[in-house]
């Protein structure tokens with residue numbers, strides 16, 4: 001399975017994505033990184049069809065952008081940045097909402113994230129981390145080949161963040177998994193490949209071990225040292241502006 005992305009997108013006059021081209025395959029976790037406003041969320045929304053970009057997003061040669069939404073939903077799903085729900089749906093209702101999934105799909109997805117036993121509780125009972133898992137379960141229930149996640153660890157403590165990243169590591173064996181990650185250290189540790197966006201363009205792409213401090217300094221505007229701890233590369237930012 002191969003995803004080939006080649007998109008541009010403008011909000012009105014303003015071009016927010018400029019010829020973003022990359023490929024992704026099953027078996028690797030691809031992380032999209034970059035500073036605030038770089039275009040990361042817009043890129044995911046354009047790939048999943050929430051926005052309509054110029055260009056193509058091809059899965060094994062078939063363009064997802066020009067498919068009917070229902071057909072596309074079977075192939076690609078999106079886990080949005082989590083904002084907490086205001087209404088007390090049960091976990092099960094929430095996992096089913098807005099999907100084309102069957103009850104059986106929802107059951108196996110909730111079991112996978114360990115929340116099936118709690119399915120009758122209102123989602124408002126959940127912690128931020130558990131809520132994130134329900135959002136992921138909702139996408140999993142869809143059974144798509146590609147899953148996109150927008151900052152899946154943003155409200156999570158380190159323990160829950162690792163739990164979500166471990167789940168993504170498992171999922172990449174079955175699906176193409178692409179996640180926007182703000183936490184560069186999580187990205188370095190878990191991603192197989194990184195795409196760095198800057199001002200709407202693809203500034204750099206490579207493997208985590210190839211990411212150098214010069215690139216980070218240029219894009220994020222702070223000095224950054226890259227150290228190694230227990231075999232993991234770790235970014236240590238400094239408050240000195242470049």
Ligand SMILES: Nc1ncnc2c1ncn2[C@@H]1O[C@H](COP(=O)(O)OP(=O)(O)OP(=O)(O)O)[C@@H](O)[C@H]1O
Nearest residue numbers: 011014016034035036037038039040041042043182
């Ligand atoms: N609905 C919108 N209308 C106009 N401009 C928008 C809209 N949504 C986002 N933008 C602009 O598009 C650019 C990219 O935004 P986007 O949310 O994709 O960035 P991001 O990299 O995900 O940022 P962050 O890390 O802060 O979430 C920003 O300059 C933003 O102001």
